[in-house]
Amino acid sequence: MKVIKKITAIMLSIMMVLGMCSVVGADTSEPNSGRIDEVPGSISISNAKAGETYKIYRLLNLDSYKYTQDQQKQEGNYSYTFREDNKWKEFFTENTTVKNYFEIVDKKYVTVTNEGKDKGEEIAREALKYAEEKQISADGTSEAENDGTLTFSNLTLGYYLVESTVGSLCSLDTTNPTQIMAVKHTEPTVTKKVITNEGPSDFNTVNIGDTFTFQTEITVEQGAKNYVLYDEMDAGLELVETLGTIVAINNEDSDVPEAGEYTFVRNTSGKDGFTLTFTDSYIQKQRVGSIITIMYHAKVKETAPMDTAMINDTYLKYGAKQETAHSETKTYTFKIPVFKYTGTNTPLSGAKFKLYTNENCADNTEVKLKKVDDNNYRYSESEGVLLESPTSGIFNINGLQAGTYYLKEVEAPVGYNKLNEPIKITVQLDGAKNKHMFVDNNTKNIDQVNVENKSGSILPSTGGMGTTIFYIAGALLVLISGVVLIAKKRTDSK
DSSP, rough: HHHHHHHHHHHHHHHHHHHTEEEEOOOOSTTTTTETTSSSSSEEEEEEOTOOEEEEEEEEEEEEEEEEETTTTSSEEEEEEOOOTTHHHHHHHTTTTTGEEEEETTTEEEEEEGGGGOOHHHHHHHHHHHHHHHTOOOEEEEEOOOSSSEEEEOOOOOEEEEEEESSEEEEESSSSSSEEEOOOOOOOEEEEEEEETTTTEEEOOTTTTTEEEEEEEEEEOOOOOOOOOEEOOOTTEEEEEEBBEEEEEEEETOOOOGGGGGGEEEEOSSOOOEEEEHHHHHHHHHHHOOOEEEEEEEEEEEOSSSOOOEEEEEEEEETTTEEOOEEEEEEEEEEEEEEEEEEETEOOOOOOEEEEETTTGHHHBOOOOOEEEETTTOOSSSSSOOEEEOTEEEEEEEEOOSEEEEEEEOOOTTTTTTOSOOOOEEEEEESSSSSEEEEETTOOSSSSSSEEHHHHHHHOOSSSSHHHHHHHHHHHHHHHHHHHHHHHHHHOOO
């Protein structure tokens, strides 16, 4: 009798081991006791999710149980034995991970050891692996039609393990025939950020052609299953391969998955992006609440839209039909429209400019620009040309990140005065992610930078018609004076 009491006392710990445990027993004339051959039990999952499949496995038989009115159900006496078909016997006696967590008494009764008291989650994971390896069929399978309660009825009393495609694991011990339990449905989360000079952010601004880094974090939750990460970016963005790979995966414990623990597939049509599928074995060995980090690079394409958010959207599918909230970042590249004119908004062609990032307009701060057509120039990493106003006077400088720029006129149109100082241009986003552009120290938002050239009237000179008349008149007077003088001399000689 003392041995039996000792055995049943030890069995108490197995229910404390697994935080997801519930128990099933039979209703007898004594409300708090039962035998396996009496009223069958049932398991009701109170928070089942529509579309998800739930499976139950009976690992052990429950011969009998008893607890008094003043005891908690977990404090009663319970007697567990191997199943008649011994499907799970090797799991308790031979499994290298969990065999030390259990003790077999009289070759029949199963008890938990002190070492196994706090190993509930590990035992649950190993039990599911064992079922898969040995191809053990579930004792019950049911798909939830709606969110709410899902019930398994007419069950043999025993020590049960419950699995769901939503990813939750829970084990079931003994309590009473109509046990209502709540499966731990803790939704994993996904957070997407883009790395900037100031750190991770929801948005960034870049030059066309710039390469930058995205960071996605998956928070792993209890009993994770079927994790598939989806990433899709707008047409103005494209993935960049680095050192022969696109994504780098790590976690807080520096547990880098091996090649066989995930599958990467890049989108081959439509928007660029990828799917990343993790094996259940890799996900389930992660600590609950731990973070898996995925890093990858992208760049802004030459065809990217100006002044418009380019979105990178990420989400995780898990279980059979579950999906996390989406997380997204926004990437911007900007244009600076310039209007060259004279007088009352008369377009002026032929003015030539350079763009700098420093007010001193030093050569090493020049922004390299490539000509696309007469009206458009775009940022270039290497090629640099002069900006020149066309016949319309309007040209666009495309593909610039937010910042302060200096537009310097290096050659004025023929007959016009060149600007003495560069024009300071500031481009930035406000808190609502709206573009703002202003010139010099004027904070008024503008749509384009207006640049005026002026020409002066001709200056006075000393070679005009007025002096010529005086020269002619003077010459005539000299000539007349000479004629008069000669005539006078002739008269005097006579």
